[in-house]
Each structure stands twice: as structure tokens, then as C-alpha cells.
Amino acid sequence: MTTDSDLTLRVGSFEGPFDLLLHLCRTNEIDLAALPLRSITDQYLAHLEAMDFRDLEAAGAYLVMAATLIYLKSKLLVPPDEEDEQLDDEALALKQELEDKLREYARVKAQGAWFGARELEMSLVWGRPGATLPDVDELPLEDLSVDWIERAMKRLIEEQKRARPRNVEANPPSVLDRMTEILSVLRDTWSLLFSSLAGGERKRSEVVVTLLAVLELVRQGRIKTQQTELFGDIVIERQAAVPAMGETPSA
């Protein structure tokens, strides 16, 4: 699983911007009193370069983070401007936001670790896997949701798709067979309609074979065809005095 398309950062086990930032904060054993934001941004940019930029969404997320850091960094370097109180507020708000996000992510990470440990613990325990009792009248409705209907439908459709090739088909007649057939019909009658050969319930593949057979016979000069109107039926006629071909009877 975990095919999160934007987890393309190929460095260690990082999973996202907050993951990365958290890691940077942790490994970069910094004096908290004075933060060397530059080293963080530098590392950040290095990670950005190491990243596959095909994934614009992820790259964008990283860039916003990096830009925020650089902005905060710049606030550190520029002497505080008393006239520009507002901008300072902005920086503080940004800092607060970043801190909050980091704190929240750190919590989620810890929670995830707890779930992981719990999962491991539970993997040692086996319960009854399947129902041995007949189904209760009432379905456990509380655990159903719309997406299960969708899933069931999808599965049905998939099954249908897979089932289709199982319909065993008789070998479609070859062109040669069909040619022989046409000639044998023409032995008894002078002309026939293409629709009578290919119409009705015949499959598309058979229609194609019939058409090829007719074309081949025309090429060999054994029949004539006429079509009086566009998309109209094709009249097939015996060509007088055709030379015999193999066992096919001639006129």
C-alpha cells in the first residue's frame, strides 16, 4: 500500500513536509535560544532538489514551508522596525501557525506509533474468524456505508467483465469456407442478397468474414456484385462461365 503519489521524497523514511520539518528540528540539535534557520532552510532546499519535481503538488507543499521558514529567518536578521508593527504581528502569526502545525503533527506521529504497537500486540491474538451461526435477521447496519455499495457494484462489474471471455465461441468460419458456401448457394440460384448471408443474428466477425469472402470471389471474377444505393443491400450474382476452383462446383 502507501502509494501516496506525493511521497516521492527519496530520503530516508520521510513522508511529508511536516514529517520532514519535524525531523529537521529534531536532528538539528539546535540551541533553542537562537535558531540557525539557515541550516534548516538549506537542508530543506537540498531535500527539494533531491525530490522528483514531477510531483508539483508535493513540491509546492514543500516550497510553501521553505518560504515560510525563510521569511521567518529574514525577520530575525532585519532589526526590528518599530514603525512596522503589523509585519511583526504577521511573523508572529506565521510562527504560531507553524508551531501549532508541528505540534499537531508530532502528536499524530506519536499516536500513529501507539496504533502501530497496538496492532502488533493484537496480531498475536486470534479470534473467531468467520460466522458459524446463521446470519442474524438484522444486518449490522451501523457498519455499512455508501462506499460499500459502490464497491460491491464495482466488484460485480469486474466479475462480469472477467466472465465474458468464458463464453465459448465456435470457431468463426474462415473466408474460404464462406466462399464455398456462397458459391454453393449460387449453384441453385442466380442471385442472392448480401443481407441474407450476413444479416440476422450473425456476429460482427461473421459479417466481416462474409464481406471478405464476397470481395475475394469478386476479385477472382467468380461473382458480380451490385449495390443500387448507398448503404443499400448488395446483390450478389453468379458470374457466367466461371472456372472451377478445387471441388467447388462451377456453373
Added chain:
Amino acid sequence: MPNPIDVVEALLFASDAPLEAERIREVLDLEDADAARDLVMALTARYEEEPRGLSIMEVAGGYRMVTRPELAPWLVRLARVRTRVRLSRPGLETLAIIAYKQPVSRPEIDAVRGVNSEATLDNLLERRLVRIAGRKEAPGRPFVYETTREFLIAFGLRDLGDLPKIEGELVIPDLTPVESEHAEAQAQQDPGPGGAEQPAGS
């Protein structure tokens, strides 16, 4: 009339899902659910007195008969392959976000993780650990997600109240503006050694 404790044992054995005290009360025609709980307690005591291969676990609002954890190696040998695939770290984190903040929408999950969680979420849905709980009245009316009963069972939780309060360990870089000269000097040098790690939750 057989010993009601035996009946409870049989019920738990035959149930494939956690059996609620209320259901036991119904089947045994007991006065109240507490009486059913007492019977389960008595059964648990019996199991503890003389250890067996099984134990009774309270999970997802009911009781469940499970094998004892220390017997796992033999069961693995029986099954040859443990088919239960464990969740990945993104999977666990996404699940944690949903478990603690439910109902929660995907944009909210993405915002916490800082990355797109769609595939991870799909996997959780596939495993029935979470489900769609409805829609959020927000732009785009995104689906909101919540955990399922299967989630409680899979993680051995009685209910959501069993989720512990967890704070992550967090180093918050001090971003307060310091005197510019000092900051410059700090910026020039490499990350100083011997920094402090500050536990979170301050």
C-alpha cells in the same frame, strides 16, 4: 438448566463478532446487562484460575473469545502464513487523525500530514477500518470519515474512550527575533552541537 457460565462460554465461542452484554442478557433471559457482565466476569475468573489456550477480551462494546498472545507462535505455524498485513506508517498516522478527530474530512487530514492522503485513506476504507460518515457542509461538501467497529476490534479497544491521550515529543524552534548580530553569527556557523531537546506539551 446448565451452568449459565457455561452458556456464556458457548455463546462467546460461537460468535464471530464481539458479543454485547445486552445480547447475552437477551439470550439467557437475565434481569439486566449487569447480570450478564457478572457471568462474563465469572468466566474470565475461571480462565485465569486455570490458564487455558483462550481468554476473554472486552472489545468494541462486547466480549470476544481470543487465543492467548503467548500462543501466537504455534498459531502462526498452523496458519503457515500470517495473512494480516500490517499498516504502514502513513496508514497508522492517517488512522490516528481519523480516530482522534472524527468525523474528519480528507482536506483536514491532508492539512495535518502536509501531504495528499488519498491512497492511504482508500486503503483504510478497503480494510473497513474507517468509513464515510457523511458530508461536511464546507466548500465542495467533502466526505467526512470515522472509524468503524472493525477498527475497535482490530486494535483491541472497548470504545473510543480507550484511546489514550498522547502528546508527541516536539522540539519547537525558538523563532523569537533576537538581536540581529547574534542571529547572524548563529546563521553562519553550522548547527551547534549539544542542543536541547525539549519535550512537547509545554
